[in-house]
Amino acid sequence: MSERLRHFASELLERSGSVVELIDPDGMEVLSPPEVRKVLSLPEMARLGFSSELPEGAQRVGLESDWLERFQGLLGDRGRWHYRRWRSNPLPPSHPEKILEHGFLLNNAVFRLEKVIPAWTRYVIMVFRFTALSEEKREGVIRVGINMANGATMDHFLDNLWPELFVEESETLGEDGGGGSIVAGLPEVWGGQKMATALHRSLPPRVAQHLGRFIQGLKRRQERDSERLHGYFSDMRKEIVARMAKDAKGAKEINPEDAEKYKLRLDSIEREYNSKIVDLRQKYALNVETTFIQGMVLEMPVFRLNLLLRRKKGERRIHLDWNPLVRKLETPPCEYSFTGTPLRTVCDDALHLVSLDAHSGCPHCGKPFCRACHEDHCPKCHAPTGDLSAK
Numbered sequence: 068m069s070e071r072l073r074h075f076a077s078e079l080l081e082r083s084g085s086v087v088e089l090i091d092p093d094g095m096e097v098l099s100p101p102e103v104r105k106v107l108s109l110p111e112m113a114r115l116g117f118s119s120e121l122p123e124g125a126q127r128v129g130l131e132s133d134w135l136e137r138f139q140g141l142l143g144d145r146g147r148w149h150y151r152r153w154r155s156n157p158l159p160p161s162h163p164e165k166i167l168e169h170g171f172l173l174n175n176a177v178f179r180l181e182k183v184i185p186a187w188t189r190y191v192i193m194v195f196r197f198t199a200l201s202e203e204k205r206e207g208v209i210r211v212g213i214n215m216a217n218g219a220t221m222d223h224f225l226d227n228l229w230p231e232l233f234v235e236e237s238e239t240l241g242e243d244g245g246g247g248s249i250v251a252g253l254p255e256v257w258g259g260q261k262m263a264t265a266l267h268r269s270l271p272p273r274v275a276q277h278l279g280r281f282i283q284g285l286k287r288r289q290e291r292d293s294e295r296l297h298g299y300f301s302d303m304r305k306e307i308v309a310r311m312a313k314d315a316k317g318a319k320e321i322n323p324e325d326a327e328k329y330k331l332r333l334d335s336i337e338r339e340y341n342s343k344i345v346d347l348r349q350k351y352a353l354n355v356e357t358t359f360i361q362g363m364v365l366e367m368p369v370f371r372l373n374l375l376l377r378r379k380k381g382e383r384r385i386h387l388d389w390n391p392l393v394r395k396l397e398t399p400p401c402e403y404s405f406t407g408t409p410l411r412t413v414c415d416d417a418l419h420l421v422s423l424d425a426h427s428g429c430p431h432c433g434k435p436f437c438r439a440c441h442e443d444h445c446p447k448c449h450a451p452t453g454d455l456s457a458k
């Protein structure tokens with residue numbers, strides 16, 4: 068790891084205008100221009116060491132120190148986006164009908180495979196870091212991949228695809244996405260607004276899925292704590308009531324002074340209980356933050372399965388791409404939610420392909436409707452569509 072870090076640091080420093088000379092053991096001498104010195108808090112001439120044994124007079128640079136943050140300051144937004152092309156002459160799928168039979172599930176429509184053609188597509192793959200903060204903290208990294216030709220997601224093959232992207236058949240393109248691409252028929256890179264909508268809908272359920280067990284654990288502990296609180300305060304309450312009953316024994320009624328004292332005591336128990344419950348809610352409230360780390364636009368050949376979709380009297384042509392590198396069909400797009408779950412329903416009006424959630428009942432009036440047709444409001448009662456991830 069120290070060798071890699073030294074390699075990274077020397078590349079970054081040289082690209083930022085420093086002069087670097089590697090020295091033993093595992094170190095370097097750096098002569099930096101003023102702007103680099105300022106960001107890294109270094110003297111003009113510095114010695115850095117990357118393993119436990121340091122060159123004479125060297126500062127130690129390691130993953131555990133604040134050096135990653137310093138390097139991040141120097142890196143800025145460079146390297147945030149990576150453009151890549153994978154080129155090869157892939158073999159087509161041998162049984163496309165069979166692949167569709169298992170990979171394209173519709174609950175209210177039929178389809179016919181018209182043609183399988185070689186094509187190119189562009190995927191966008193983005194890496195996010197999420198931090199979930201509650202009584203405990205959880206951090207993790209999540210990748211979201213979308214085929215920009217049709218909005219299909221890459222969830223079920225992205226992990227297999229990722230390591231294959233850094234092999235011989237693959238090349239890095241220029242920062243501008245390769246200038247005019249040499250490949251014809253590529254879908255356009257999505258604009259900011261379209262991408263933002265896709266992320267707004269696709270990221271929260273995926274993060275929630277990653278945090279599933281963590282959230283369950285929080286809920287369990289919150290329930291246990293509230294039961295304890297409830298038990299404790301209801302015991303206190305019972306004790307007061309018992310004392311009142313004892314005082315009242317024999318007498319016709321408790322004297323008004325005592326009655327007032329008991330009443331105040333009961334009120335204060337209730338107030339304290341309510342405030343403890345509020346504290347508990349705050350203690351277990353969950354706040355999740357996601358930060359974009361890095362993105363890649365990937366161009367690669369695919370096999371395009373052109374399909375004719377039929378629902379009642381309507382017909383619509385769509386396509387799904389089969390990825391030859393992992394030899395898998397993509398999850399069919401949901402034209403609203405970008406979900407990774409496979410089952411789709413087809414809407415009556417526009418024959419949109421949507422997930423069952425994106426065609427579920429309105430939370431207000433109960434009428435099912437297509438969120439791709441009506442993104443903001445229910446067509447019947449005009450209630451806001453709401454957030455599917457909150458379901």
Ligand SMILES: [Zn+2]
Pocket residue numbers: 429430431432433434445446447448449450
């Ligand atoms: Zn409604």
Ligand SMILES: [Zn+2]
Pocket residue numbers: 414415416417418419437438439440441
């Ligand atoms: Zn629709």
